[in-house]
Amino acid sequence: MDHQETARILVAGSGPAGLIAALGFAEAGFRVTLIGPEAAGADGRTTALMNPALAVLERLGVLADLKPKAAPLKVMRIVDATGRLIRSPTVTFRATEIGEEQFGLNLPNSVLLPALAKAVAAHSGIDWRKLMVESWRLDAGHAHATLADGSEVSASLAVAADGRLSPAREAAGIPASVRPYPQAALVLNFGHRSEHAFTSTEFHTETGPFTQVPLPGNRSSLVWVVKPETAKELAALDDDTLSQRVEEQMQSMLGRVSVEPGRQVYPLSAASPGRFAQNRVALVGEAAHVFPPIGAQGLNLGIRDIDDLIGIACENRIDPGSRMSLAAYDSRRRPDILARSGAVNLLNRSLLSDMLPAQMARSAGLSVLGSFAPLRAFFMREGLRPGSGFQALTGGFRKQVRR
């Protein structure tokens, strides 16, 4: 039997980035082979996706099914709970300040991932091989993946959506040092007595952020970043004691708390590859950037990777994995990825730092943000769509010049 197959686009990895990439390329008219196992086990996390990422899911036809199980994010707050000498004022961002009804939606991964997998399985343009890539061979004209059953898939372009350790990235010869952080995230969902009013609050503590994000009803999700040993201890507490600890940490902001079954601990790390594409391989999602879960950036950035890669592939339909196409992708993604990764890592380090200058810089930055509405609006627009903050500023400037 001939195991040789040829596909224009090969997507390696079937996490959220791989599933979205496969759907996006297929919708753009490419033949797609997706390689990766179906998700096993429950992912108790939720993912806050901002409006531009939701627009991508809408184009892919999956948003309507997700909406009833998601909660809108209308207000986002940062509270300094470090208890340090230099503390920042609370900063509140309201979507209405920039003319939006909501910043985005908070979606349970247990809803998002099956919806994406169902859409991929139903798409006639996608051949989903539910196996691992065992090895890669990259030559001048093609990327070749050998699968666990010995078969081979070849394509002009390989999309590496195979996560933070990305074997495809390694095969392409792109170095990426993965730096483990002295932090882990305890993740759980909880019910609460008072209404959240669609507000997410990020409490900044000396060990990292404690982030509450609304879910439908009087429920919220929690990402609590602490030292790895503390995460283990917290995860081992009985429900009542843990509920009390969560309520205390939130200063009883939402009244009585009751944690739901299902707690997970994620060790945190950071990784920044030297390039974002090379040798027929383009990196998307966590293969391209890993940083701590602060400010809901990870998958939003991953969806922008995919959107840009598809745009460039459509301009180079004959050979989307060519050197020219990959160079265009690398330079288009570089500023956004470096800016987001840099900002998140810097903020995280300033929380952990005992150094007064780092604390003062963070406090001064947040004080200015809290008191100066145009700057707050700039950051909110930039947070949603890179470049749109600048557009709004220059638009406003042009209006003033015309006057």
Ligand SMILES: Cc1cc2nc3c(=O)[nH]c(=O)nc-3n(C[C@H](O)[C@H](O)[C@H](O)COP(=O)(O)OP(=O)(O)OC[C@H]3O[C@@H](n4cnc5c(N)ncnc54)[C@H](O)[C@@H]3O)c2cc1C
């Ligand atoms: C606690 C926490 C909370 C978060 N909250 C948010 C949030 O609110 N908003 C947000 O935007 N982001 C958030 N993120 C980040 C987000 O979860 C990640 O960006 C996202 O999961 C990355 O998806 P991915 O598909 O790139 O990688 P993964 O989910 O790691 O998927 C990689 C896939 O590749 C597969 N794979 C690996 N090797 C191979 C191989 N050889 N062959 C085939 N397949 C392979 C794996 O099996 C896996 O399925 C959060 C992260 C954490 C840890």
